[in-house]
Amino acid sequence: MILLQDVSKTYYLGEASVPVLKHVTLQIKQGEFVAIMGPSGSGKSTLMNIIGCLDVADSGRYLLAGTAIEHMTESQLATIRNRYIGFVFQSFNLIPRVSALRNVELPMIYAGIDPEVRRHRALTALQIVGLRDRAEHTGARMSGGQQQRVAIARALVNNPQVIIADEPTGALDSHTGQEIMKLFQQLNTNGKTIVMVTHENEIAAFAQRILFVRDGMVTETRLEHITGKSNIGA
Amino acid sequence: MLNTGIYKDVFEQALYSLSDNKLRSILSILGIAVGIGAVMAVGSVTEGVRDYVYQELESYGIRTIWIFRDPEEIKNPNRAVRQGSGISTEDYEFLRSSKTCCPAVRRVTPQVYWAEQKPVRVNGVNYLLNLEGVGVEYLTINNDQLEQGRNLTNNDIERRNPVAILGPTAAEELYGKTGPMGKSFRYFDQKYTVIGVLKRKSRQIIEQVNADTYDTNKRILIPYTNLQAILGSKDIHTLLGEAESLEASVDAMDQVRTALERRYSGRFTYKTENMQKWIDNAENYINKLRLTGLSFAALALFVGGMGIMNIMSTSVIERTREIGIRKALGAQYEDIRFQFLMEATAVSTIGGVIGLVLGIFATYVIGFSTGYDFRPSWMIGIIAISVSAIVGMMSGFFPSRHAARMNPVDALRHE
Ligand SMILES: Nc1ncnc2c1ncn2[C@@H]1O[C@H](COP(=O)(O)OP(=O)(O)OP(=O)(O)O)[C@@H](O)[C@H]1O
Numbered sequence: 001m002i003l004l005q006d007v008s009k010t011y012y013l014g015e016a017s018v019p020v021l022k023h024v025t026l027q028i029k030q031g032e033f034v035a036i037m038g039p040s041g042s043g044k045s046t047l048m049n050i051i052g053c054l055d056v057a058d059s060g061r062y063l064l065a066g067t068a069i070e071h072m073t074e075s076q077l078a079t080i081r082n083r084y085i086g087f088v089f090q091s092f093n094l095i096p097r098v099s100a101l102r103n104v105e106l107p108m109i110y111a112g113i114d115p116e117v118r119r120h121r122a123l124t125a126l127q128i129v130g131l132r133d134r135a136e137h138t139g140a141r142m143s144g145g146q147q148q149r150v151a152i153a154r155a156l157v158n159n160p161q162v163i164i165a166d167e168p169t170g171a172l173d174s175h176t177g178q179e180i181m182k183l184f185q186q187l188n189t190n191g192k193t194i195v196m197v198t199h200e201n202e203i204a205a206f207a208q209r210i211l212f213v214r215d216g217m218v219t220e221t222r223l224e225h226i227t228g229k230s231n232i233g234a
Numbered sequence: 235m236l237n238t239g240i241y242k243d244v245f246e247q248a249l250y251s252l253s254d255n256k257l258r259s260i261l262s263i264l265g266i267a268v269g270i271g272a273v274m275a276v277g278s279v280t281e282g283v284r285d286y287v288y289q290e291l292e293s294y295g296i297r298t299i300w301i302f303r304d305p306e307e308i309k310n311p312n313r314a315v316r317q318g319s320g321i322s323t324e325d326y327e328f329l330r331s332s333k334t335c336c337p338a339v340r341r342v343t344p345q346v347y348w349a350e351q352k353p354v355r356v357n358g359v360n361y362l363l364n365l366e367g368v369g370v371e372y373l374t375i376n377n378d379q380l381e382q383g384r385n386l387t388n389n390d391i392e393r394r395n396p397v398a399i400l401g402p403t404a405a406e407e408l409y410g411k412t413g414p415m416g417k418s419f420r421y422f423d424q425k426y427t428v429i430g431v432l433k434r435k436s437r438q439i440i441e442q443v444n445a446d447t448y449d450t451n452k453r454i455l456i457p458y459t460n461l462q463a464i465l466g467s468k469d470i471h472t473l474l475g476e477a478e479s480l481e482a483s484v485d486a487m488d489q490v491r492t493a494l495e496r497r498y499s500g501r502f503t504y505k506t507e508n509m510q511k512w513i514d515n516a517e518n519y520i521n522k523l524r525l526t527g528l529s530f531a532a533l534a535l536f537v538g539g540m541g542i543m544n545i546m547s548t549s550v551i552e553r554t555r556e557i558g559i560r561k562a563l564g565a566q567y568e569d570i571r572f573q574f575l576m577e578a579t580a581v582s583t584i585g586g587v588i589g590l591v592l593g594i595f596a597t598y599v600i601g602f603s604t605g606y607d608f609r610p611s612w613m614i615g616i617i618a619i620s621v622s623a624i625v626g627m628m629s630g631f632f633p634s635r636h637a638a639r640m641n642p643v644d645a646l647r648h649e
């Protein structure tokens with residue numbers, strides 16, 4: 001499903017160059033639920049942005065569902081994000097002031113889907129996350145957990161193959177975080193590939209596999225190995 | 235790929251960015267409204283003025299042509315050269331009866347003047363009025379109507395009858411409020427009887443636009459043969475003609491001039507005139523009026539447009555993160571571009587609609603305060619609204635490009 005080979009990414013701040021990803025190679029299979037962990041600033045979000053086609057690597061290969069991404073145009077990347085990928089962010093990132101329904105409709109607007117179909121599918125997605133009765137509410141009138149559910153509905157609505165979630169529970173209390181994770185697990189059971197960044201072991205425990213990022217390199221790991229590593233969650 | 239599902243989304247967002255920057259929005263919308271209002275009012279009023287001008291010109295006979303001997307020649311110190319008017323009664327009779335010489339001319343009539351104004355006397359009081367010797371076709375050519383009485387007849391012309399038709403102002407000056415019909419006045423040693431009074435002609439706008447200075451309501455018309463007898467000459471000073479149309483008047487002038495030059499084997503040169511000069515004067519005036527109004531409108535639109543550009547730039551920066559979200563969800567460059575362009579256009583068009591209402595109102599107010607019946611023109615209204623939309627698109631050009639070019643990762647990291 002997701003195949004990164006020898007991927008590098010360097011940021012340039014004036015004269016200084018900051019190598020963030022160094023020859024990363026990794027594979028995530030269809031239907032997997034993978035957690036990415038690692039110290040702050042280690043490059044987790046950078047990696048997620050590349051996997052999510054928001055950003056492109058400086059070098060290396062990236063195959064998403066068999067399609068080579070590295071030479072795609074901005075416009076092609078936008079189409080791939082729209083059709084293959086659903087984003088869930090730490091800070092929910094709902095469009096302020098517009099209703100939950102309109103937020104969930106957005107990816108379908110950009111996909112050019114008919115208004116009636118759009119509305120129907122948006123309501124179904126809200127139903128899946130248990131917020132059908134809040135369709136007309138704006139973000140300001142919802143709790144953090146509810147906002148994140150709307151964001152998940154929005155991520156699901158174009159029926160993408162991959163959900164990219166960068167610290168989806170980072171802004172939620174642990175109880176709400178657990179509920180979101182149950183939702184993720186349910187989606188995963190229904191076949192969605194999920195890649196999620198987290199600092200919390202209890203959250204990572206929901207994943208089937210854990211990738212650890214440190215100094216721009218990615219290694220496979222297990223929760224037992226992480227426990228006791230002091231700099232996580234800093 | 236641009237899609238239409240985006241409209242409701244765009245409209246909502248436009249309203250939000252408006253309410254986010256209330257003061258700036260109001261000022262910009264006001265600028266656009268004033269500009270569009272000016273476009274509407276200036277456009278409608280100038281169109282109204284033009285209608286009035288053409289109506290008035292029409293009332294003078296818009297197909298009229300004048301032929302007379304070149305005044306420079308008549309001023310010539312050489313007596314042999316300056317002799318005569320270059321047009322005689324025989325020339326007139328020829329032009330009137332010839333079927334072949336001047337096909338573009340419908341009818342002609344002679345005009346005879348006294349070089350200096352001589353007094354007209356009623357009960358021993360002298361009045362200075364414009365006395366003209368004319369033929370029976372004069373009223374038709376000049377588009378004159380009779381308020382009272384009758385026209386000159388061929389009989390009046392043949393017998394040089396001392397009868398007169400008065401312009402309405404002339405009639406009032408001579409006889410006050412008492413009815414002029416059948417009254418008389420003295421001119422030289424003859425006693426003239428009033429047989430008719432002309433309808434008043436509006437010259438309000440024509441005077442305003444400086445198309446003419448001669449007061450047509452002060453005329454006294456008598457048979458040209460009568461005035462010729464006083465002057466002791468068979469000269470005709472001006473031939474007044476009616477062409478088939480305004481366009482044909484150029485041909486008509488050429489034909490009459492050529493015929494006259496041929497009759498005198500080129501001894502005299504002639505000048506001709508049609509209504510074109512008056513029309514040009516009027517058009518000049520209208521254009522000046524319009525230019526002044528439109529410069530004002532352009533200034534207001536510029537200020538309003540800059541305001542909208544400012545609102546949009548601020549809005550784009552404030553909504554950087556939102557742009558990042560939209561891009562993450564799959565918005566194309568064109569989608570973002572379109573959204574912000576349409577927001578700017580929507581804001582500007584709101585100003586345009588308000589301006590349209592202001593302009594319609596202003597058109598009626600101007601009409602009311604000047605005493606004319608000016609109507610808002612729908613054509614101008616459509617143009618005005620289009621202008622407001624175009625101003626909006628131009629104001630949105632750079633902000634929307636800035637938004638659409640944003641890098642999604644950077645936009646999402648924006649606080
Ligand atoms: N656009 C950028 N320009 C310059 N440097 C950047 C940019 N984005 C990220 N970086 C740098 O790259 C490094 C990795 O950043 P990244 O956001 O991927 O870390 P992270 O693992 O997600 O950290 P956190 O756990 O705090 O979210 C950091 O040192 C960061 O400062």
Ligand SMILES: [Mg+2]
Binds near residue numbers: 044045046166
């Ligand atoms: Mg991060």
